[in-house]
Amino acid sequence: MAAGYFEAGKVPRASFELFVRELPPSRGYLVAAGLVSAVNYLENLHYTQDQIEYLRSLPALEGIAPGFFDEYLARVRFTGDMWAVPEGTPIFATEPLIRVTAPLAEAQLVETALLSVILFQTSVASKARRIAEAAAGRAVIEFGGRRAHGPEAALYAARAALLGGCQATSNLEAGCRFGVPVSGTMAHSWVMAHPDELTAFRRYMDVYGRRSVLLVDTYDCKAAVRLIGEAGLRPDGVRLDSGDLAGLSRDVRGELDAWGLTETKVLVSGDLDEHRVAELVASGAPIDGFGVGTSLTTVADAPALSGVYKLVEIERDGRMVPLMKLSDGKRTLPGGKQVWRMNDLTQNAQDVVGLAGELGPKGALPLMRQVMxxxxxxxxKRSIEDLREFCLKAVGSLPVAVRRHSDPEVYPVVLSDELEQLTWKVRQALYDNRGKGFPEE
Amino acid sequence: MAAGYFEAGKVPRASFELFVRELPPSRGYLVAAGLVSAVNYLENLHYTQDQIEYLRSLPALEGIAPGFFDEYLARVRFTGDMWAVPEGTPIFATEPLIRVTAPLAEAQLVETALLSVILFQTSVASKARRIAEAAAGRAVIEFGGRRAHGPEAALYAARAALLGGCQATSNLEAGCRFGVPVSGTMAHSWVMAHPDELTAFRRYMDVYGRRSVLLVDTYDCKAAVRLIGEAGLRPDGVRLDSGDLAGLSRDVRGELDAWGLTETKVLVSGDLDEHRVAELVASGAPIDGFGVGTSLTTVADAPALSGVYKLVEIERDGRMVPLMKLSDGKRTLPGGKQVWRMNDLTQNAQDVVGLAGELGPKGALPLMRQVMxxxxxxxxKRSIEDLREFCLKAVGSLPVAVRRHSDPEVYPVVLSDELEQLTWKVRQALYDNRGKGFPEE
Structure with missing residues (x-):
C-alpha cells in the first residue's frame, strides 16, 4: 500500500487509532502497556539496504517506479505525531490506546509493528494485575521466559509483568535492560547434579548465602526441609514446584518452624494463574510468594487481543475528513478521539469517548496525551516502579465489580454527543451512497 | 546456577533433553520446529561487557569470585554437542526434541532460550499443519503478525507457519530473511483513503496489475464486485474479511462469473482456524484460499506447550551417570535417549523411546541425529519448501485417527526394554535412599 500511495503522488496526512474491539471473556479491563516500545520503534524506523533490495526483487513490486525504493524507502523516517493513553492506565473496549497522525504511507507502514507491540504488552500487563490482586499482598515473581513466544517476547513480557504488579522477574536480560528487580531460585537440575540433596543445598548457600531459595520438591519436600534443619542451614526461602501446594506448604511451614526457621519463606510455583493463586490465598495456606510462569507470560487464557489499527480521518483539500468502515460486526467510529474518565468515586464511574477537539465533560480527566x-x-522516562504504582492506584479506583476475575461487570463507556452525531452523519452518507461504493462523508 | 558451578571448580559434562510432557487437548501430534534458531543461538552464545557488568552489580551475586565474570562469562561460548529431531518431523509427548551435551554450566545457561525458541516454533508449525490439512489443497496464507507476541515472534511464527504448511506469509521481513513466499492484499484503510471504492480498486491495479487482490467487504461485497465488473478490471483475486463467509463467497463467485471473471479467485479471512476452515471446505463454499491470522500466529487454543529441559545424565569419575527426578506428576526418564519410529504402514505404527546407545528395533528409523x-x-541449510514437503509426507504417514483435529487417538509411544530397566533401577535406588536426599544411582 505504501508503494501505491507513493505512486499516486502527494500523500495526504491521516490518523489511525489502535483499539481493542472486545475484552476477552472474564476481563473487566485491560492495562495499557507497550508505549515505550512503540515510541522507540517509531523513532528508529528505517529500512536497510538489504531490505530495500529484497523488496525491489519481489515480482509483485516490479511495476513500482524505482523512486519508491531509492527515494522513499531509503529515506523514510517516522515524522508524525502520536497521542496515547499512558502505560499502566486501565482501558476498555473501543477506547483508543494510541492515535498516529502522519503522512498516510508512514502511518500505514508501522501498523503491524505497533499492533504487535502494544497488544502483547497490554495483555501481559493486564494478566499480571489480575494475578497480583489475587495474591493479596504476597509477592508474585514472573517466571515464564521458557514458555514465551521467543526470547524477545520473554523480555517484554517480563517488563509488562512488572508494570502490571509483579515484584520481580527471573529474566536477567529484563533486569539489565529495564532496571527491574530480578529473582531466581535453583532448578531441579542443580539438586540432581550434586551427589545428594544436602550437598546441593550447602553448595548453593556457599554461593548465595542468606539470599538462597532452596528447591525442596525434587524428591520429598518434608525430608528435604529436615535435611536443611539438621544441617543448620538458614535459607531465605524454600520453593515447592509440584503436588498439593496448599497441603505441602503447611507441612513445610510446620517443619521449618520446628527447626526454628521461622524467617524462612515458603514460595510456590507450578501451573499457577490468578484463580489458583486466589484459591491458595483463600485456603489460608502459609505461602509467602508465588512464581507464575506460562499463564502470565503467554497470557494462556487470552493470548491475543482483538486489537485493530483503523483509519479514522484523512486530509482532503487541507482539512481532516472523518472516515468509518461499515463491514458487518467490524464498524469503526470516525474522527480522531479522546477518552475522558469520570471516576472520582463521588458519582457513577464512566468513560466518555468523544472527538479530540471537544472540551470534554466538566471535571473529567482526559486519558490521551501527546507523546510524539x-x-x-x-x-x-519513567521507572517501572512508578508505572506499577500508577497502575495499582488507577485500577484500584475502578468499581470492584469491574475488577472481578470471573464474570466482571461491564464498565460503562459512552460516546459524547458530538461523536454520536458525527457517527450518525458519516454512516448516513455511506448508506445513501450504498452501491456506488462512496465512503465520502 | 552457572556461578555456583563455576565456584565449585571443575564442571562435569552433562546432558539435558527438551521434551513436551503432554500434548495440548485436541492435538494428536506436534511438528518439530525451531532447530535452525536453536543452532544459531548456540553458535552465537556470548555475553557483552554491559551484560557482565550488570550481573556483577547484582547484590545477589556479590559473593561470587571475580573470575566468574572476568574469565568465565567474558569467554564462554557453547562448546557442546547437540542431537535433534529434524524440523518438520511429527513428534509426541515424552519424546526428546533435542539433547544437549556440554559442560554443565553451559548446558544450563542456554535452557530458557532453547525452550522458548523450540516450543514456540513447534507449536506454530503444528497448528499450521492442522490448518493446511483442513484447507484440503486450497492455499493458506499466514496473516497474523499484528497479533503476534511482538515483531520477533511474528517473524518466527511466519517461518514456522510456512514449514507446517502455509503457502505464503504477509510478513515481508520473513520473506527477506528466510526466502519464503510473501503475499499481501489491500487493507480496508486503502479503500477508505480513496474518494470511492472504484477509485481505490483502479489505483491498486495501476500498481499491482493482474496480481492485485481487491478487498471487497468495506461497504457491500456484491456491489463492490459489480463495480469491478462494470469497470472491466481483472484482478487476480478478491478478499472477504467479515460476515457470513460461506454465503458471501457464493454471492461473490456468482457475481464474478456473471462478469466473466471466472479466473478471479475468492479469498477469505477473519477469525479462521482449522475448525472454521474445515467447515467452509465441507460446505462447498467456492473459496480458493484462506488468510489465517491470530489463531495460527499465537496458537490461540494452545499458546504454550508443557515443554521442559531436563538433566538426564551427568559425568562422574569419567563416565556418564543417568539421572531422574521423582516429583509428583513431573517424573523424568533417565539417560540420553533416541526415538525409533516404526510406521512403514505394513504394521501397527508406534515409536520406541530407548537409550541413545541402543541398536533400536530392526528396520526402525532413528529420529534424532547429531546437529552440532x-x-x-x-x-x-534446507529450504522451507523442502522442510514443508518433508513435513507433509511425515505427517501423512501417521494413522488417520492420530491426525484428527478433534479427539485424536493417542499414537503409541513405548519405552525400550533397556530404558524400562534403567528407569526401574534408578527409581528404586532413589526410593531406597528416600529421606537421605540421595539421587545417586
Whole structure:
C-alpha cells in the first residue's frame, strides 16, 4: 500500500487509532502497556539496504517506479505525531490506546509493528494485575521466559509483568535492560547434579548465602526441609514446584518452624494463574510468594487481543475528513478521539469517548496525551516502579465489580454527543451512497 | 546456577533433553520446529561487557569470585554437542526434541532460550499443519503478525507457519530473511483513503496489475464486485474479511462469473482456524484460499506447550551417570535417549523411546541425529519448501485417527526394554535412599 500511495503522488496526512474491539471473556479491563516500545520503534524506523533490495526483487513490486525504493524507502523516517493513553492506565473496549497522525504511507507502514507491540504488552500487563490482586499482598515473581513466544517476547513480557504488579522477574536480560528487580531460585537440575540433596543445598548457600531459595520438591519436600534443619542451614526461602501446594506448604511451614526457621519463606510455583493463586490465598495456606510462569507470560487464557489499527480521518483539500468502515460486526467510529474518565468515586464511574477537539465533560480527566511530535518523543522516562504504582492506584479506583476475575461487570463507556452525531452523519452518507461504493462523508 | 558451578571448580559434562510432557487437548501430534534458531543461538552464545557488568552489580551475586565474570562469562561460548529431531518431523509427548551435551554450566545457561525458541516454533508449525490439512489443497496464507507476541515472534511464527504448511506469509521481513513466499492484499484503510471504492480498486491495479487482490467487504461485497465488473478490471483475486463467509463467497463467485471473471479467485479471512476452515471446505463454499491470522500466529487454543529441559545424565569419575527426578506428576526418564519410529504402514505404527546407545528395533528409523559437534553446526541449510514437503509426507504417514483435529487417538509411544530397566533401577535406588536426599544411582 505504501508503494501505491507513493505512486499516486502527494500523500495526504491521516490518523489511525489502535483499539481493542472486545475484552476477552472474564476481563473487566485491560492495562495499557507497550508505549515505550512503540515510541522507540517509531523513532528508529528505517529500512536497510538489504531490505530495500529484497523488496525491489519481489515480482509483485516490479511495476513500482524505482523512486519508491531509492527515494522513499531509503529515506523514510517516522515524522508524525502520536497521542496515547499512558502505560499502566486501565482501558476498555473501543477506547483508543494510541492515535498516529502522519503522512498516510508512514502511518500505514508501522501498523503491524505497533499492533504487535502494544497488544502483547497490554495483555501481559493486564494478566499480571489480575494475578497480583489475587495474591493479596504476597509477592508474585514472573517466571515464564521458557514458555514465551521467543526470547524477545520473554523480555517484554517480563517488563509488562512488572508494570502490571509483579515484584520481580527471573529474566536477567529484563533486569539489565529495564532496571527491574530480578529473582531466581535453583532448578531441579542443580539438586540432581550434586551427589545428594544436602550437598546441593550447602553448595548453593556457599554461593548465595542468606539470599538462597532452596528447591525442596525434587524428591520429598518434608525430608528435604529436615535435611536443611539438621544441617543448620538458614535459607531465605524454600520453593515447592509440584503436588498439593496448599497441603505441602503447611507441612513445610510446620517443619521449618520446628527447626526454628521461622524467617524462612515458603514460595510456590507450578501451573499457577490468578484463580489458583486466589484459591491458595483463600485456603489460608502459609505461602509467602508465588512464581507464575506460562499463564502470565503467554497470557494462556487470552493470548491475543482483538486489537485493530483503523483509519479514522484523512486530509482532503487541507482539512481532516472523518472516515468509518461499515463491514458487518467490524464498524469503526470516525474522527480522531479522546477518552475522558469520570471516576472520582463521588458519582457513577464512566468513560466518555468523544472527538479530540471537544472540551470534554466538566471535571473529567482526559486519558490521551501527546507523546510524539514530528517523529520526536515527548515522553519522559519513567521507572517501572512508578508505572506499577500508577497502575495499582488507577485500577484500584475502578468499581470492584469491574475488577472481578470471573464474570466482571461491564464498565460503562459512552460516546459524547458530538461523536454520536458525527457517527450518525458519516454512516448516513455511506448508506445513501450504498452501491456506488462512496465512503465520502 | 552457572556461578555456583563455576565456584565449585571443575564442571562435569552433562546432558539435558527438551521434551513436551503432554500434548495440548485436541492435538494428536506436534511438528518439530525451531532447530535452525536453536543452532544459531548456540553458535552465537556470548555475553557483552554491559551484560557482565550488570550481573556483577547484582547484590545477589556479590559473593561470587571475580573470575566468574572476568574469565568465565567474558569467554564462554557453547562448546557442546547437540542431537535433534529434524524440523518438520511429527513428534509426541515424552519424546526428546533435542539433547544437549556440554559442560554443565553451559548446558544450563542456554535452557530458557532453547525452550522458548523450540516450543514456540513447534507449536506454530503444528497448528499450521492442522490448518493446511483442513484447507484440503486450497492455499493458506499466514496473516497474523499484528497479533503476534511482538515483531520477533511474528517473524518466527511466519517461518514456522510456512514449514507446517502455509503457502505464503504477509510478513515481508520473513520473506527477506528466510526466502519464503510473501503475499499481501489491500487493507480496508486503502479503500477508505480513496474518494470511492472504484477509485481505490483502479489505483491498486495501476500498481499491482493482474496480481492485485481487491478487498471487497468495506461497504457491500456484491456491489463492490459489480463495480469491478462494470469497470472491466481483472484482478487476480478478491478478499472477504467479515460476515457470513460461506454465503458471501457464493454471492461473490456468482457475481464474478456473471462478469466473466471466472479466473478471479475468492479469498477469505477473519477469525479462521482449522475448525472454521474445515467447515467452509465441507460446505462447498467456492473459496480458493484462506488468510489465517491470530489463531495460527499465537496458537490461540494452545499458546504454550508443557515443554521442559531436563538433566538426564551427568559425568562422574569419567563416565556418564543417568539421572531422574521423582516429583509428583513431573517424573523424568533417565539417560540420553533416541526415538525409533516404526510406521512403514505394513504394521501397527508406534515409536520406541530407548537409550541413545541402543541398536533400536530392526528396520526402525532413528529420529534424532547429531546437529552440532563441539559448538559447530553440522546442519546443512534446507529450504522451507523442502522442510514443508518433508513435513507433509511425515505427517501423512501417521494413522488417520492420530491426525484428527478433534479427539485424536493417542499414537503409541513405548519405552525400550533397556530404558524400562534403567528407569526401574534408578527409581528404586532413589526410593531406597528416600529421606537421605540421595539421587545417586
Amino acid at each position: 511530535r514530528s517523529g520526536i518523543s515527548l515522553e519522559p | 559437534r563441539s559448538g559447530i553446526s553440522l546442519e546443512p
